[in-house]
Amino acid sequence: MTARFAMHELKPWLDLILQRRGRLVVGALLLLATLLSGIGLLALSGWFLTETALVGLLLAAGTQAYINLYVPGGGIRFFAVSRTVSRYLERVYNHNTVLQLLTDIRVALFNRMAEAGHRDRGQKSGAQWLSRLTADVDALDTLYLRVIAPTALAGVVSVLLVLSAWLLFSGSLALILLILLAVAILLSSWRVFAGTQHLSGQLSDQQEKLRGDVIEHLEGFAELTAAGRTGKHSGRLMRQALAMSRTQARVDSRAGWHQAATQLIVNLAVVVTLWVGITLFNQGSVTGPVLVLLPIALMGLLEVYAMLPDAFAKLGATLSAARRLNQEVQPAPGTDYSSAFDRQPAEATANPLEARDLSVGHPGLPPVLTHFSLKVGPRERLGIVGASGSGKSTLADTFAGVIPPRQGKLASLPCAYLTQATVVFEDTVKANLLLGNPNATDGDLWRVLELVELADRFAREAEGLSTWLGSAGNRLSGGEARRLVLARVLLSTAPLVILDEPFTGVDTDTRGRIAPQINRWLEDRAVICLGHGPEALLPSSSHTLHLN
Numbered sequence: 001m002t003a004r005f006a007m008h009e010l011k012p013w014l015d016l017i018l019q020r021r022g023r024l025v026v027g028a029l030l031l032l033a034t035l036l037s038g039i040g041l042l043a044l045s046g047w048f049l050t051e052t053a054l055v056g057l058l059l060a061a062g063t064q065a066y067i068n069l070y071v072p073g074g075g076i077r078f079f080a081v082s083r084t085v086s087r088y089l090e091r092v093y094n095h096n097t098v099l100q101l102l103t104d105i106r107v108a109l110f111n112r113m114a115e116a117g118h119r120d121r122g123q124k125s126g127a128q129w130l131s132r133l134t135a136d137v138d139a140l141d142t143l144y145l146r147v148i149a150p151t152a153l154a155g156v157v158s159v160l161l162v163l164s165a166w167l168l169f170s171g172s173l174a175l176i177l178l179i180l181l182a183v184a185i186l187l188s189s190w191r192v193f194a195g196t197q198h199l200s201g202q203l204s205d206q207q208e209k210l211r212g213d214v215i216e217h218l219e220g221f222a223e224l225t226a227a228g229r230t231g232k233h234s235g236r237l238m239r240q241a242l243a244m245s246r247t248q249a250r251v252d253s254r255a256g257w258h259q260a261a262t263q264l265i266v267n268l269a270v271v272v273t274l275w276v277g278i279t280l281f282n283q284g285s286v287t288g289p290v291l292v293l294l295p296i297a298l299m300g301l302l303e304v305y306a307m308l309p310d311a312f313a314k315l316g317a318t319l320s321a322a323r324r325l326n327q328e329v330q331p332a333p334g335t336d337y338s339s340a341f342d343r344q345p346a347e348a349t350a351n352p353l354e355a356r357d358l359s360v361g362h363p364g365l366p367p368v369l370t371h372f373s374l375k376v377g378p379r380e381r382l383g384i385v386g387a388s389g390s391g392k393s394t395l396a397d398t399f400a401g402v403i404p405p406r407q408g409k410l411a412s413l414p415c416a417y418l419t420q421a422t423v424v425f426e427d428t429v430k431a432n433l434l435l436g437n438p439n440a441t442d443g444d445l446w447r448v449l450e451l452v453e454l455a456d457r458f459a460r461e462a463e464g465l466s467t468w469l470g471s472a473g474n475r476l477s478g479g480e481a482r483r484l485v486l487a488r489v490l491l492s493t494a495p496l497v498i499l500d501e502p503f504t505g506v507d508t509d510t511r512g513r514i515a516p517q518i519n520r521w522l523e524d525r526a527v528i529c530l531g532h533g534p535e536a537l538l539p540s541s542s543h544t545l546h547l548n
């Protein structure tokens with residue numbers, strides 16, 4: 001990846017980060033104050049020790065000499081205190097900034113994902129989403145604190161030390177230091193990035209894959225155990241983990257070598273400065289204490305240089321994170337069918353749903369149904385039946401606006417949609433139901449639970465409507481979970497209701513009792529019900545469409 005391409009991937013996120021440039025500048029100044037205090041402390045202590053040693057030698061030789069202990073002593077205390085205080089403030093302030101950046105990035109990401117439409121969201125596993133929304137976002141939020149601020153700081157402090165060398169020592173030493181420090185910065189930043197970018201990106205992909213596979217392993221543990229495959233499966237995970245740690249070791253080794261080389265160059269700068277200083281001292285151009293001041297200050301510079309290789313070794317992973325997130329927020333080419341989908345306000349159309357010459361299908365795949373036209377009138381009951389794979393759910397997803405139509409025109413009033421998948425959120429019964437209608441009262445919730453024959457089930461629980469349903473509703477049976485999500489959809493007041501296989505997992509007797517009640521509950525609304533056969537539908541379908 002070229003530098004320009006790298007910048008292109010990072011640009012939207014950098015623009016976002018730079019919106020807080022006031023905080024970034026204050027944070028960088030606090031970092032600078034910490035570093036300068038550290039360097040000041042080292043340099044002044046070195047100067048002071050040398051001065052006292054020289055005065056001691058003079059006194060021992062019987063020569064009269066004196067030293068002012070108070071001014072340098074006060075300076076050393078000042079730097080010791082300012083270093084602690086600025087370090088503390090810098091940590092608190094910059095970590096606060098990073099948390100604010102994290103919020104900005106998450107909010108921007110969610111907004112842009114919402115703008116980009118639904119697309120093929122369902123094709124990614126939960127683990128992949130977890131990776132996108134945590135690891136990838138985290139990689140971006142540390143960009144400022146790990147990469148931008150320390151690099152800028154290393155540059156500024158290096159320039160200050162070069163200027164000091166020029167003023168205190170000589171122009172030629174300043175030139176040599178300028179070259180050595182520039183090489184050190186390039187080596188610990190750009191060279192590390194160039195040498196680890198590919199590996200670091202690979203590492204981030206391996207981490208995402210391993211995380212997903214481990215979650216899948218845990219989720220499918222019962223099935224794997226029943227099939228006697230846990231050993232083989234975990235062996236595969238171990239091999240993946242091993243490959244990942246090998247990549248990590250290669251990244252660390254490259255960063256380590258560059259770190260060693262950087263330290264060598266800075267130490268070389270120290271030796272050169274000392275050597276030039278001794279020559280100048282012998283010529284009487286500098287005093288002994290000033291001679292040690294600059295080399296020790298250069299050693300203090302190592303503190304910030306040491307941070308760079310590790311940060312730049314992770315930059316490749318940050319770029320892959322940015323690339324993945326950019327893909328998430330941009331509509332994929334050829335999948336923007338927004339013009340074909342027209343969700344009109346309730347009063348704009350007489351019919352809750354009208355489809356004309358519609359083609360439906362999943363992005364990137366051939367359409368499942370073509371030239372499909374349909375009108376659903378107010379209070380109409382339409383049944384759609386078809387064999388497995390005939391395209392019922394794809395059609396329902398299109399009607400509900402989850403996937404855009406491939407061709408044709410679709411106009412629809414707002415709808416309540418019961419998908420084929422039973423999705424129960426890790427929350428209470430009440431919170432799960434209120435998703436269907438946030439204005440529903442507790443009385444409404446009990447009524448709809450009564451309708452789907454779950455009221456007794458939750459009335460028996462000590463917590464009633466506040467009963468916690470566990471991860472993915474795992475405290476419910478399959479049929480109970482289905483009836484709960486059905487209740488959620490029934491609570492909605494949308495004029496159109498789409499029910500995809502509403503009774504999956506519900507026994508025939510219960511289905512026979514609750515289906516007529518659902519009919520009455522939805523009396524005023526249009527209903528599209530989809531299933532494999534007529535028995536899966538609501539009993540009162542006014543007509544039934546057959547898909548092949």
Ligand SMILES: Nc1ncnc2c1ncn2[C@@H]1O[C@H](COP(=O)(O)OP(=O)(O)OP(=O)(O)O)[C@@H](O)[C@H]1O
Nearest residue numbers: 122362365368386387388389390391392393394395
């Ligand atoms: N998320 C998806 N991405 C890509 N293809 C899909 C996706 N979901 C379904 N398909 C494909 O689209 C076709 C229609 O599937 P769909 O789920 O609409 O059928 P269905 O009639 O609802 O089947 P079933 O009764 O088994 O639920 C199938 O060939 C299926 O493989």
